[in-house]
Structure formats: C-alpha cells, structure tokens
Amino acid sequence: MEKNYKINIVEDVAGVSVVQGFSAGAAACDIRNKNDFNRLDTAVIVSDVLATAAGVFTTNDVKAAPVLVDIANLERSKKVKAIVANSGNANACTGDRGMDDARNTCSYLAEKLGVEKNQILVCSTGRIGEFMPMEKLKKGIDEAVSGMSKTEDKAIAAANAILTSDTRSKTVSVDVEFGGKKVKIAGMAKGAGMIEPNMATMLAFIVSDAKISQSLLKECLKFAANKSFNRITVDGDMSTNDTVLCLCNGTSGVEISEDDADSIMAFREGLLEASRVLARKIVGDGEKITKVVEVNVKGARTEEQAEKICRAIGNSLLVKSSWFGEDPNWGRITDSAGYARTGLVLEKIDLDYDGIPVLKSGQPIAENKELWKQAVSKKTFSINLHLNLGTASESILASDLTDGYVNFNKGE
Amino acid sequence: MEKNYKINIVEDVAGVSVVQGFSAGAAACDIRNKNDFNRLDTAVIVSDVLATAAGVFTTNDVKAAPVLVDIANLERSKKVKAIVANSGNANACTGDRGMDDARNTCSYLAEKLGVEKNQILVCSTGRIGEFMPMEKLKKGIDEAVSGMSKTEDKAIAAANAILTSDTRSKTVSVDVEFGGKKVKIAGMAKGAGMIEPNMATMLAFIVSDAKISQSLLKECLKFAANKSFNRITVDGDMSTNDTVLCLCNGTSGVEISEDDADSIMAFREGLLEASRVLARKIVGDGEKITKVVEVNVKGARTEEQAEKICRAIGNSLLVKSSWFGEDPNWGRITDSAGYARTGLVLEKIDLDYDGIPVLKSGQPIAENKELWKQAVSKKTFSINLHLNLGTASESILASDLTDGYVNFNKGE
Numbered sequence: 011m012e013k014n015y016k017i018n019i020v021e022d023v024a025g026v027s028v029v030q031g032f033s034a035g036a037a038a039c040d041i042r043n044k045n046d047f048n049r050l051d052t053a054v055i056v057s058d059v060l061a062t063a064a065g066v067f068t069t070n071d072v073k074a075a076p077v078l079v080d081i082a083n084l085e086r087s088k089k090v091k092a093i094v095a096n097s098g099n100a101n102a103c104t105g106d107r108g109m110d111d112a113r114n115t116c117s118y119l120a121e122k123l124g125v126e127k128n129q130i131l132v133c134s135t136g137r138i139g140e141f142m143p144m145e146k147l148k149k150g151i152d153e154a155v156s157g158m159s160k161t162e163d164k165a166i167a168a169a170n171a172i173l174t175s176d177t178r179s180k181t182v183s184v185d186v187e188f189g190g191k192k193v194k195i196a197g198m199a200k201g202a203g204m205i206e207p208n209m210a211t212m213l214a215f216i217v218s219d220a221k222i223s224q225s226l227l228k229e230c231l232k233f234a235a236n237k238s239f240n241r242i243t244v245d246g247d248m249s250t251n252d253t254v255l256c257l258c259n260g261t262s263g264v265e266i267s268e269d270d271a272d273s274i275m276a277f278r279e280g281l282l283e284a285s286r287v288l289a290r291k292i293v294g295d296g297e298k299i300t301k302v303v304e305v306n307v308k309g310a311r312t313e314e315q316a317e318k319i320c321r322a323i324g325n326s327l328l329v330k331s332s333w334f335g336e337d338p339n340w341g342r343i344t345d346s347a348g349y350a351r352t353g354l355v356l357e358k359i360d361l362d363y364d365g366i367p368v369l370k371s372g373q374p375i376a377e378n379k380e381l382w383k384q385a386v387s388k389k390t391f392s393i394n395l396h397l398n399l400g401t402a403s404e405s406i407l408a409s410d411l412t413d414g415y416v417n418f419n420k421g422e
Numbered sequence: 423m424e425k426n427y428k429i430n431i432v433e434d435v436a437g438v439s440v441v442q443g444f445s446a447g448a449a450a451c452d453i454r455n456k457n458d459f460n461r462l463d464t465a466v467i468v469s470d471v472l473a474t475a476a477g478v479f480t481t482n483d484v485k486a487a488p489v490l491v492d493i494a495n496l497e498r499s500k501k502v503k504a505i506v507a508n509s510g511n512a513n514a515c516t517g518d519r520g521m522d523d524a525r526n527t528c529s530y531l532a533e534k535l536g537v538e539k540n541q542i543l544v545c546s547t548g549r550i551g552e553f554m555p556m557e558k559l560k561k562g563i564d565e566a567v568s569g570m571s572k573t574e575d576k577a578i579a580a581a582n583a584i585l586t587s588d589t590r591s592k593t594v595s596v597d598v599e600f601g602g603k604k605v606k607i608a609g610m611a612k613g614a615g616m617i618e619p620n621m622a623t624m625l626a627f628i629v630s631d632a633k634i635s636q637s638l639l640k641e642c643l644k645f646a647a648n649k650s651f652n653r654i655t656v657d658g659d660m661s662t663n664d665t666v667l668c669l670c671n672g673t674s675g676v677e678i679s680e681d682d683a684d685s686i687m688a689f690r691e692g693l694l695e696a697s698r699v700l701a702r703k704i705v706g707d708g709e710k711i712t713k714v715v716e717v718n719v720k721g722a723r724t725e726e727q728a729e730k731i732c733r734a735i736g737n738s739l740l741v742k743s744s745w746f747g748e749d750p751n752w753g754r755i756t757d758s759a760g761y762a763r764t765g766l767v768l769e770k771i772d773l774d775y776d777g778i779p780v781l782k783s784g785q786p787i788a789e790n791k792e793l794w795k796q797a798v799s800k801k802t803f804s805i806n807l808h809l810n811l812g813t814a815s816e817s818i819l820a821s822d823l824t825d826g827y828v829n830f831n832k833g834e
Contacts, residue, residue, distance in 0.1 A: 137753065345515075352483065415743070416743050
C-alpha cells in the first residue's frame with residue numbers, strides 16, 4: 011500500500027502538554043499510606059472541550075473496579091472531559107465498595123469540572139485487594155485540579171504520578187502529516203511489573219488534536235494497541251487494571267474519517283508509532299531487567315502460529331534466565347518454540363542472533379560461539395527464527411528474568 | 423465406583439530391583455566431558471524375559487532423537503528387553519547425526535543382550551544441542567551391563583545415574599492387591615529443571631510383574647501420567663526429552679485384562695499412585711525451590727476450566743515469587759486465575775489458604791493476615807479456589823520461583 015503520510019516521532023518530550031487544549035495536574039496525597047506526601051500519586055488530564063474518547067482494556071476475567079467503570083462510561087458517553095489516575099492502590103478485587111469508590115471518584119471530579127459523572131474516566135494501579143483511601147484521593151484530586159496547567163512541568167508531574175515500580179516516566183509525541191494537514195499525538199505510560207501481552211499492569215494515556223468519531227477512534231486504538239502494548243512481555247502476568255485511553259479534542263480541525271482513507275491510515279500509524287515508543291519504554295524499564303530482546307518469528311504458516319511461538323520464547327523462564335546470563339543457549343529457544351505446539355518442523359528451522367547464524371535447517375552449524383556470545387551480551391539484540399513453512403511473521407519485545415525480579419516481587 | 427483393591431505405597435525403596443526379573447546397572451563414563459569418571463551418568467534396566475512396554479512422551483514439536491527412536495521402536499515391538507539412559511547430554515536438536523547416535527545406542531546394547539535393536543529403548547537428559555560422545559557412552563554401556571545385578575545397590579546406582587540438577591534420587595514401589603492376587607510396581611525418576619505439565623525434562627521408568635497387553639498398558643500409563651506427571655509445574659518449560667516408560671514382565675502370572683474390570687482398575691490405580699509419588703518427588707526437588715504448593719480449583723464448569731486456572735496460578739511468576747517471599751498475596755492469585763480467561767466470576771469466588779478463608783464471594787473478608795502468613799510460611803501448603811460455577815475440579819503441584827533458580831539457570 012502506498013504511504014501518503016509522514017510521521018515524526020519525538021521521544022524526549024513533556025507528554026500530553028504537547029497537544030493544544032489539554033491540561034495536566036498532579037498531587038502527592040499518600041495513597042500508599044506511608045506518610046509520604048512527597049511522592050506524586052494522583053494525576054489528572056483535562057481537556058478544555060469535551061473530547062472524543064476510546065479505551066482498550068485488560069481481557070482478564072477479573073477486572074478492577076476502575077476498568078469496569080470506564081467501560082460503562084465509554085458506552086454512555088462518546089466524549090469525556092478528563093482522566094483521573096492514581097498509583098499505589100489498584101482498587102482491584104475490592105467488591106462493591108471498590109465499585110462505589112471508582113464511581114465516586116468520577117463524580118467527585120465531574121462536579122469540580124462541571125460535567126456529567128459519565129464524562130470522567132478513572133484508572134488505578136498498585137496493590138490489589140486494598141480499599142482506596144478515598145479521603146486522601148479526594149484531597150489529591152483537589153490539589154491536582156487547582157494546580158493544573160498546560161505547562162510542560164505539569165505534564166511531566168502527571169507522567170510521574172502514575173508510576174509504581176517504574177524507575178522513570180515514559181512519554182512520547184508524534185506529528186502526523188498527510189495531504190498538507192497535520193495532527194499531533196502525545197502520550198504517557200507506566201509499566202514495570204505484571205507486563206504481558208494482551209495488556210498488563212500498564213496504563214497509557216494518549217491525547218490528540220484530531221477530529222474523529224468514537225467508533226473510528228476505537229478501531230484505530232485497538233489496532234495500535236494490538237501491535238504495540240500487546241506485543242511486549244516482561245513476566246507473562248496480565249493485570250486486572252491494564253488500560254489504554256485515547257482522547258481527541260478536535261482542535262486541529264483536521265478530520266479523520268471513513269471518507270478519507272489516507273486520513274485513517276495516517277492517524278492509525280501515528281497512534282501505532284506513539285504506542286510502540288511507549289511499549290518499548292515499558293519493556294526497557296521492566297522490573298530489574300537487564301536486557302530487551304526482540305523476538306522475530308518469520309516464515310510461519312499463519313500470524314497466529316508466529317505469535318504463539320514468539321510468546322512461548324519470550325515467556326520461557328529458562329530462555330529469559332539464559333538472556334540474563336548472556337548465555338547463547340539456542341537449545342532453550344528451539345525447545346520453547348517447540349512447546350508452543352504449532353506444528354513447527356525442526357528440520358526446516360533457521361535461527362540467528364542479530365544476524366549471526368546459529369541453526370541452518372535445524373542442524374547446529376559450524377561453531378560461532380564467540381560471535382553468539384558477543385550478540386547476546388549486548389543490552390538489546392534480536393532472536394530471529396525462520397520456520398520456512400509460509401510467509402507470516404510476528405514480533406514481540408521481551409525482557410530477561412533476573413534474580414532481582416524475584417527478590418523484588420517476593421513481597422512484604 | 424466400588425474399590426475392589428488395596429494399594430500399599432513404599433517411598434523409601436531401592437527402585438526397580440523390588441520387582442522380580444529386572445536387573446539394573448550403572449556406570450560413570452564422563453558424558454559431560456568434564457574428566458569426571460566418578461559421577462554416574464549411564465544406566466541400564468534389563469528384563470530377564472522380553473517385557474511388554476509402553477511409553478508416554480513429550481508433546482513438544484521439537485522431540486529429541488531418543489524420543490523419536492523410542493516411539494518408532496514401540497510401534498515395531500510390543501515387547502522390549504531393556505532401557506538404556508544417560509544424563510549430561512540430551513541428544514536433542516542434533517539433526518541426522520543425533521538420530522544415528524540414538525539408533526546406534528540401541529543397536530549396541532541389543533547386540534550385547536542378543537535381541538533385536540527395536541527391542542531396546544533409549545533416553546537421554548541434559549544439555550540440548552550437543553552431539554553425544556558415543557565412544558564414551560559405549561564404554562559406559564559395557565560397564566553398566568557387565569556390572570548389572572538384581573541387588574538394591576545397583577537399582578539405586580541406576581536411579582542416581584539419570585539425575586541432572588536433581589539433588590537426590592527418586593524411587594517408589596507399590597504393591598497392588600485385588601481378588602486375592604498381587605502385583606508389584608516400582609519406579610525411578612528424575613526431574614529438576616524444565617518441569618511443566620504435559621511432560622517436562624523428566625524421565626520416569628516404571629517396571630511391574632503384571633501380565634498385560636501393550637494396548638492396555640499404554641492406556642493405563644497414559645491415564646496415570648496425565649493425573650500425575652502432567653499435573654506438576656516448576657518453571658512452565660516443557661522439554662524435548664520427557665519420557666515415561668513402563669515395562670511389564672508378567673512374572674507374577676497375574677493377568678490384567680479387559681475381561682476383568684477389577685484388574686484394570688487396580689493396576690491403573692497402582693500405576694497412578696506410583697506416578698504420583700514420583701511426580702511429587704520431582705516438584706519437591708525442583709531447581710532451588712523452597713516451597714511445594716498444591717493448587718486446587720473446585721466448583722468449575724468443566725475440568726478443562728479448572729485445569730487452565732490451576733496452570734495459570736501455578737505458572738505465574740508473580741504468584742511464585744510471592745510464595746518464595748511467604749507473602750499471602752491473594753490479589754496475585756485472583757489476577758492470574760482471571761487471565762486464564764475461562765469466564766470465572768469474581769463475585770462468586772471463595773478462596774482459602776490451607777483452610778483459612780481469604781475471600782468469600784469475591785469480597786475480602788475480615789483480616790486473617792497473621793493466619794494467612796502462617797499458612798504460606800509452611801514448606802507445603804494448599805491454595806483452594808472455589809469458583810462456585812459447577813462441580814468440576816482439578817489440582818496441580820507447583821513450586822515457588824527463587825532468585826536461586828534464576829542464577830542457577832543463567833548458564834555458562
């Protein structure tokens with residue numbers, strides 16, 4: 011397909027303040043109940059005008075209260091005014107009280123902003139199974155709203171306020187040009203633990219000045235999330251709270267619509283690029299990881315086969331441990347590829363590390379051990395597995411598994 | 423169903439020498455190429471008479487050469503004379519040469535024992551992707567055969583020779599009585615790493631003096647393996663070499679046959695009990711583990727649903743890390759149960775640790791945190807999740823995940 015658009019990605023950027031008409035605010039209200047009023051834990055993103063909104067949510071059977079509330083709100087309202095998010099408490103598995111808390115959070119902010127309660131989206135991330143300290147959160151919302159602005163520092167503060175075990179904030183902006191028109195897309199995200207394909211404890215908030223319908227935005231966001239946030243794995247654990255939200259306020263005047271295929275293509279790719287940058291930042295900041303590995307499976311019969319094999323490799327504890335040890339242990343790669351049980355044929359497999367051949371037609375080739383070792387000793391490298399069965403391909407980004415991860419997550 | 427049999431399990435036992443008519447031998451021939459001629463690495467189990475044989479093998483798309491050879495041999499021969507097994511080299515992903523090596527191993531032992539090459543079964547476990555040092559292995563076979571006997575010490579030596587990262591040998595014997603008749607079943611196994619449901623780097627060799635047809639033995643073995651070896655998980659990695667073999671020499675004169683339902687029931691349960699003991703020993707000796715946890719899912723719509731949830735919990739890195747830390751983190755349990763995506767309903771879930779209630783109808787109950795902590799601080803405990811959706815149930819045995827596991831497996 012011809013490419014009638016131009017995309018410019020800026021990685022080191024303040025985040026949502028890049029797009030006209032969006033304000034951000036943040037507060038530290040000790041949601042973690044640790045008497046720490048320095049750590050930011052509450053963020054708001056507010057649109058001057060009501061903005062078209064769409065979301066992609068965890069597919070976990072167990073969905074946290076804010077996820078359920080957002081799904082309902084997006085069904086009722088095509089447009090929303092603001093997002094409120096907190097870190098430190100996931101408000102998940104908190105029963106009826108948790109649902110009330112999530113709804114009350116929306117009502118509280120709605121009243122402050124003079125909109126309907128269904129026009130607010132809410133996100134939480136943190137520990138599961140504890141009730142939200144609502145009085146604290148309300149104070150945090152008061153503070154975040156009263157201090158909110160369109161300045162970079164507030165956008166950065168908001169990006170910091172949603173972090174949990176992340177070590178750094180994650181932002182991006184993307185300029186999309188097509189047919190002499192221009193739209194901006196900008197976003198912020200958090201990740202760190204429980205990161206697995208199909209949404210993981212990750213939150214991503216993306217804003218744009220494009221003019222678009224909810225149904226089309228939903229479609230574009232689903233496409234972008236599927237090829238980015240759903241193609242990363244840190245630990246194979248999928249969270250109860252994963253959420254990607256996108257708000258489009260239309261201030262650019264540029265319409266993305268079914269009548270203009272180029273506009274859809276351009277916007278969708280822009281969203282995808284923004285999502286990819288955020289997804290890569292999430293993996294790169296996975297809990298105590300030391301490597302980011304791109305797993306590419308090519309020559310599969312179907313994309314489904316390629317994806318299954320990508321995930322089996324990227325989630326194998328033995329493979330991930332060997333990456334941590336910089337051990338070019340290809341046996342573990344073929345083993346895990348095999349237990350995806352997709353009908354691969356060992357005798358047809360070609361494998362390389364960063365272009366350095368490892369297996370040819372399933373047979374170990376002349377020893378390249380020194381070169382393999384060099385490849386897997388880099389902080390990022392690629393594993394390329396060619397099945398030679400067809401033409402489909404898929405990729406995921408995966409981290410290694412470290413002793414640090416286990417100790418970090420053993421809790422208490 | 424009425425239980426017309428009696429089963430007696432003996433755990434601390436020499437292994438295959440318990441059953442009349444089987445000899446064992448072992449040798450140390452430095453298969454690991456470490457100039458270590460003290461570590462046993464080659465084992466033989468030889469039947470005086472040709473014995474009915476059946477096997478259950480890894481379902482990995484990538485099957486090691488010995489697995490492929492055994493599957494072929496069992497198709498050609500209903501009866502076999504012996505098993506030869508080595509540790510230190512898996513002979514997996516070794517191409518045509520690996521197939522030749524596995525076949526030649528059978529021929530070599532067959533010639534020594536005066537039988538057809540198809541009447542020998544071969545198993546290997548160890549590192550993937552390296553060629554078998556055949557001259558060493560042949561010397562090992564020479565030594566194992568010339569020294570083989572029906573004594574306990576040789577059975578113990580054979581059980582030790584198949585170990586890799588295991589810290590202790592694993593044996594069992596079971597006496598089965600029904601209708602005044604008696605058969606004996608005895609076995610040995612190895613496990614340690616790459617242990618996942620559906621066969622994992624585990625080998626188990628079971629012998630019996632029962633008289634049985636190959637087709638019936640196959641059926642009974644499949645049943646037993648499915649409810650034992652396929653219900654354990656250490657790291658979720660399934661190996662290329664997993665094999666369970668069973669040899670029945672008929673010396674008891676007791677026939678297990680379709681004409682006598684009681685005989686099948688009794689023998690099948692005996693096999694299952696023997697397999698369960700070996701499976702439990704495999705998990706309990708998982709690489710660097712500190713806990714063995716029984717995950718029970720009850721009240722499921724189907725056994726499939728229950729099993730999927732068991733595996734999601736038992737393979738969750740976050741759950742396993744929290745077990746290591748003795749952290750009663752029930753949020754991670756409901757989270758992982760949810761991402762099995764079987765359609766569970768949080769509001770219906772009851773959860774307890776070793777009988778101590780944690781959730782009732784999906785709502786956190788009055789704090790039992792001290793009691794929860796006590797439960798998960800034990801070396802073995804159970805997680806009981808009642809879905810309240812139906813009547814099906816399943817269980818698996820899972821280990822925790824430790825920093826030691828990661829460091830042990832980072833390689834080189």
